[in-house]
Amino acid sequence: MPTMPKLKLYNTLTRTKEDFVPLDPANVRMYVCGPTVYDYAHIGNARPMIVFDVLFRLLRHIYGENHVTYARNITDVDDKINTRAFERWSRKRPLLAEMRELTEGTVAQFNTDLKALNVLDPTHTPRATDFVVNGAEPMDMVRIIDKLVVRGVAYAAEGHVLFSPTEMDRLLGVPKYGALSKRNLDDMLAGARVDVAPYKRDPMDFVLWKPSNPETEPGWDSPWGFGRPGWHIECSAMAGALLGEQFDIHGGGIDLVFPHHENEIAQSCCAFGVDKLASVWMHNGFLQVEGRKMSKSDGNFVTIDELLTTTTFGGRDWPGPVLRLAMLKTHYRQPIDWTVRALEEAEATLYSWSRVGDQHLVGEPDEGVLEALQDDLNTALVFAKLHKLRDMAVEFPEVRPRFNASVALLGIKLRPLSDAAGEVGDLVGEIETLITARLDARRARNFAESDRIRDELAAMGIALKDGKDADGNPTTTWEVKR
Numbered sequence: 061m062p063t064m065p066k067l068k069l070y071n072t073l074t075r076t077k078e079d080f081v082p083l084d085p086a087n088v089r090m091y092v093c094g095p096t097v098y099d100y101a102h103i104g105n106a107r108p109m110i111v112f113d114v115l116f117r118l119l120r121h122i123y124g125e126n127h128v129t130y131a132r133n134i135t136d137v138d139d140k141i142n143t144r145a146f147e148r149w150s151r152k153r154p155l156l157a158e159m160r161e162l163t164e165g166t167v168a169q170f171n172t173d174l175k176a177l178n179v180l181d182p183t184h185t186p187r188a189t190d191f192v193v194n195g196a197e198p199m200d201m202v203r204i205i206d207k208l209v210v211r212g213v214a215y216a217a218e219g220h221v222l223f224s225p226t227e228m229d230r231l232l233g234v235p236k237y238g239a240l241s242k243r244n245l246d247d248m249l250a251g252a253r254v255d256v257a258p259y260k261r262d263p264m265d266f267v268l269w270k271p272s273n274p275e276t277e278p279g280w281d282s283p284w285g286f287g288r289p290g291w292h293i294e295c296s297a298m299a300g301a302l303l304g305e306q307f308d309i310h311g312g313g314i315d316l317v318f319p320h321h322e323n324e325i326a327q328s329c330c331a332f333g334v335d336k337l338a339s340v341w342m343h344n345g346f347l348q349v350e351g352r353k354m355s356k357s358d359g360n361f362v363t364i365d366e367l368l369t370t371t372t373f374g375g376r377d378w379p380g381p382v383l384r385l386a387m388l389k390t391h392y393r394q395p396i397d398w399t400v401r402a403l404e405e406a407e408a409t410l411y412s413w414s415r416v417g418d419q420h421l422v423g424e425p426d427e428g429v430l431e432a433l434q435d436d437l438n439t440a441l442v443f444a445k446l447h448k449l450r451d452m453a454v455e456f457p458e459v460r461p462r463f464n465a466s467v468a469l470l471g472i473k474l475r476p477l478s479d480a481a482g483e484v485g486d487l488v489g490e491i492e493t494l495i496t497a498r499l500d501a502r503r504a505r506n507f508a509e510s511d512r513i514r515d516e517l518a519a520m521g522i523a524l525k526d527g528k529d530a531d532g533n534p535t536t537t538w539e540v541k542r
């Protein structure tokens with residue numbers, strides 16, 4: 061094991077940065093809420109995938125590859141998916157099978173997206189539909205809901221099962237519901253809407269199970285009739301089955317704090333009789349596109365696949381490493397503005413790093429970089445340190461393995477610029493074409509054209525250096541201006 065880890069993580073539960081102390085250092089456990097797979101994933105979905113992938117890599121570096129268990133779920137049942145499955149249903153097989161086939165496609169696309177972003181496979185990628193009723197597993201959604209009913213914190217009504225936060229606080233004897241989101245149940249009740257569904261005893265009660273129409277909606281048989289689970293119970297069941305009743309880190313986007321994560325805590329703590337679900341709750345900030353909230357109606361909705369394979373964003377496609385680097389330049393808790401400009405900057409950084417990149421150079425990461433990363437994933441500081449290290453690596457080749465290993469901690473593999481062209485986009489080819497054109501212009505003594513091309517490259521952030529080869533022929537080398 062390397063030097064004693066000094067990992068610090070910001071915990072939403074306590075609103076402070078804390079020393080990370082795993083329940084069991086031999087098996088550090090992390091759960092992250094994955095996407096609902098009814099369509100292509102958007103770039104906002106990529107943020108938690110990349111952020112928690114960096115944390116996964118860091119935990120593996122600190123505790124050892126075989127001592128970290130990471131579960132990231134797929135939500136493959138929800139009303140949007142149901143509607144889509146029903147629309148394409150041929151009625152030759154159960155609607156549930158239709159839904160499964162529909163989501164197989166979107167899951168495969170999501171995996172392709174993540175591969176391009178160099179996101180490691182988690183230890184487990186559970187699908188919600190495999191954990192609704194599962195005879196082989198000691199824990200599934202139906203069994204957990206049943207436990208909650210037996211404990212008196214949930215009740216069945218008109219085919220629904222509802223969880224009662226009021227009963228939870230009564231059972232525990234302390235007001236606990238709202239502890240993560242720092243909301244007070246009494247205030248929430250006072251502010252609740254008046255037109256509450258008739259089967260709810262209390263406005264804050266939330267759905268654990270709801271009835272399905274067998275003609276139009278997929279579902280499972282349960283003690284409360286044919287139906288399907290609510291969204292929150294899915295994560296309680298998957299996390300419980302794969303990581304145990306308590307684990308170390310629970311992550312997701314900031315928009316999940318309330319009600320999703322608050323309700324996960326309520327369900328799991330009451331069902332398992334524990335006082336906490338995860339020790340540390342981590343949330344990444346919002347993502348907006350070109351200064352505006354991403355929305356389909358505003359026309360600024362961007363999928364990961366569009367960025368990678370089409371020219372809809374900024375008139376060109378973008379390589380995975382550029383997207384990944386752009387995502388990490390902003391600290392994970394800050395809001396991020398996804399802009400063409402930021403992607404261009406990330407690409408320039410990747411070029412300048414690739415000049416001293418070599419995937420064959422294996423070394424230990426830099427202590428300073430590691431320390432910055434261990435400080436609640438302070439990637440802004442990591443980048444500052446990497447820029448300095450890169451400059452050293454240009455001058456001193458012996459620094460290159462350390463630099464390459466440090467960049468690899470972020471999940472970015474550097475290759476020498478000469479063979480990185482395919483990975484870092486078409487820009488290298490474009491630069492070289494322009495340089496050849498300029499050399500031709502100089503040979504033809506067309507200096508106006510030669511100067512025009514030099515200015516064009518300068519505008520792209522490329523500096524040229526003219527010289528002569530051994531035979532006295534003009535040569536030009538280039539580098540990225542910093």
Ligand SMILES: [Zn+2]
Pocket residue numbers: 092093094295320
């Ligand atoms: Zn979840």
